[in-house]
Amino acid sequence: MRILVVGATGTIGRAVCDALSPRHEVVRASRHRSALRVDIAQPDSIRALYQAMGRVDAVVSAAGEARFAPLSTLRDEDFAFSLANKLMGQVNLVRLGFDSVSDGGGFVLTSGVLARSPMPGSAAVSLVNAGLEGFARAAALEAPRGVRVNVVSPPWVTETLRALGMDPRPGLPAAQVAQTYVQAVEGRQTGEVLEPKKDSRPATRL
C-alpha cells in the first residue's frame, strides 16, 4: 500500500512510519521537517499536499496541536487555535482527501485519552479530541467507495512523559501505540475509536 503519514516527524508519527515501512510505501509529510510540507490548519496547504501526492491507499494523521492550560487562562484565541489545528485540520484531511484515497482505502486520525478521561488543563484538548471522534464516527457512514475512517486515541506515551520530565511508567511506548495505527490501516473496521492498550503477551511486556 502507498500510505501518506501526516505528522511524520512527531513521537507517534515516527513510530508509525517505522512500523509501516517494512510492508508498505510510506510518504512522509509534516509542517517543517519532511520533504512534503503541510500545515493542516490551512485548507489550501492540505489541497496542495493531496495534489502533490496523487492517489494513496491510506492517510494516517498523527498531526495537530491543541492548547493545554488552566481553563481560567485559556483565551478565545487558544480555543480558536485548537479548533483550527488538531480538530478541523484533521477533519479537513478527510473532507479534502476523499478523492485522493483509493477504493477501500482509509483514514486514520489521532485523538487522545483526554477525550474521555480529562484532567485539569485539558478543556480545549478534551473538546478537540472528543469532537474529532464524533466527526469520524459520522463521516465513516458517508465515506464513498468503501473508504474507511477511524481514530486512534492514544494514551500517554512513554517517550512524551519522559520528555516532559514526568513518571514514564504509566505510559505506553510509541512503538506499541503505532501497532494500533497499523491495525487501522490494514484492517477492515470503520467508524471506530481504537485505544492502544498495554500488550499483555509476556514476551513483549516492557
Added chain:
Amino acid sequence: MRILVVGATGTIGRAVCDALSPRHEVVRASRHRSALRVDIAQPDSIRALYQAMGRVDAVVSAAGEARFAPLSTLRDEDFAFSLANKLMGQVNLVRLGFDSVSDGGGFVLTSGVLARSPMPGSAAVSLVNAGLEGFARAAALEAPRGVRVNVVSPPWVTETLRALGMDPRPGLPAAQVAQTYVQAVEGRQTGEVLEPKKDSRPATRL
C-alpha cells in the same frame, strides 16, 4: 433558585421552563423572542446577558444550532457556523458565566444523541455534540466554588419528529426530556453526560 434558561423558546427550552417554574424563578433568554436577547455565537452578546442578569444559581442552555447535511455538501462555512454556534456558543456560556453563578450552582448544556449514534448527514452535528461533551467533562474539573457543569444529551424529541413529518413513536416527549434538565439543575452531579430515557413507570408510560 434563580435560573437563567438560554434558548427558552425552543421545543426543549419551553419544556424546561415549564418544568422549572413551579419551584424556581426562571429567567428566559433567546435570540429573538424573549425579553432578554442573546446570540450565543457572539461572545459580547453573552457578556451583555450576564451583565443584565446579575447573580444566578443555574444556567440552562437549550440553545445552539449546527448544520445537518450530507458530508459531501457541508462547506467550510457550515462547519464554522456549527462550531461558533452550538459548540463554542455553549462553551462560552460556561467560560464567561462562571463569575455570575453562585457557589455550588451549575451549568446544564445540551448536546444530543448524534454525538454517540451518528447518521448520514450528522458529521458537523456529531462533531459539535461530542466536542461539547468532552469540554464539559473537563471544565467540571476546574469549575470554581463547587460550580457544576453537566450536559444533557437528548434523544429525538417527539414534537420535533412530528414537526419534521417523521414517525414520532421513537421520540421522547419534550416534557419528559425536561425532567433530566431539572435533575441536573437540582442534583449534585458534575462532569456528566445525562441521557433522558423513556420513563418506565407504568403510570406515566406514554
